[in-house]
Amino acid sequence: MESKHVHQQIAAMRQSFFDEEVLDEFFSQLEQLEDQNNPNFVEEVFTMYFRDSTTLLETVEQAMKTISITLAKLDKILHQLKGSSASVGAKKVLNEINKTRQVLEKGNLEGTKAGIWEMRKEYESLKAKLEPYFQV
Numbered sequence: 675m676e677s678k679h680v681h682q683q684i685a686a687m688r689q690s691f692f693d694e695e696v697l698d699e700f701f702s703q704l705e706q707l708e709d710q711n712n713p714n715f716v717e718e719v720f721t722m723y724f725r726d727s728t729t730l731l732e733t734v735e736q737a738m739k740t741i742s743i744t745l746a747k748l749d750k751i752l753h754q755l756k757g758s759s760a761s762v763g764a765k766k767v768l769n770e771i772n773k774t775r776q777v778l779e780k781g782n783l784e785g786t787k788a789g790i791w792e793m794r795k796e797y798e799s800l801k802a803k804l805e806p807y808f809q810v
Contacts, residue, residue, distance in 0.1 A: 680810060687807045696800055700763030717808045723762045724801055730755045731794055738787055748786070749778055755793075766796040 691697040701716075708715040734751050737743040752775050759768040774789030 684807070684810050687803075687810070691803065691807075695765050696803060698763045698765040700761060702763070704762065719762060720804055720808070723758055723764070727755060727758055727767075727797060730758070731790075731797060734790055735794070738783075738790060745778060745781065749775060752778065764797075764800055767793060767800055770796050 691701070704716045704719055712718075730751055734748065734755070737748055737751065752771055756768060756771045756775070759771060770789065770793040774786055774793055777785035777789050
């Protein structure tokens with residue numbers, strides 16, 4: 675009986691990610707790659723994503739504090755983060771990255787700083803939602 679409850683809980687959590695548009699179809703595609711030989715594939719992918727993305731976000735945040743950062747270098751870092759986020763289906767994070775890159779393209783540094791803050795907020799929200807999901 676408890677196993678059925680856990681499966682229902684997992685299904686409800688998973689569905690909420692899609693309902694809230696936190697994740698997209700790429701997450702579903704990752705799930706399809708799990709099998710008996712690699713039952714924790716999605717969790718492992720997200721562990722790497724969170725590790726690498728945390729580093730990229732910190733790099734972006736530090737870069738914004740220095741005068742010597744070029745827009746091209748900042749865009750390159752955001753592009754890396756965009757690719758990582760797209761590959762795992764982190765929809766809201768990806769949307770914020772795209773908005774931030776558009777603002778950056780216009781040379782609006784204050785807008786870019788605000789966008790980076792929004793990216794961080796969505797990233798932390800995603801992380802907070804997925805960590806309990808993987809623990810269940």
